[in-house]
Amino acid sequence: MDAPRSDADRRLLASVLLDEDEELTPTAIVEAVLAVRKMALLRQMEEAQRRLLVSGISAEEKQALVKEKLIIKRVLLAMSRPRR
Secondary structure, X not given: OOOOOOHHHHHHHHHHHOXXXXXXXHHXXXXXXXXXXXXXXXXXXXXXXXXXXXXXXXXXXXXXHHHHHHHHHHHHHHHHOOOO
């Protein structure tokens, strides 16, 4: 899994991981990383949607953007399922 790229994502991850009131467990770390990943995926989907609204893009480009959005939705759905 990639490290968060934006300063805001890194600050969020650090604040979650460094909360002294909460014990730092592997589960807490995974949850923090997944939360940051979810935010990145949502931004990626928003960007794909913005690009879809641009007039004059080719049918191939539209198809690729729709496919990208579908993949992101599937990843987000998989992330929201309870873990065992």
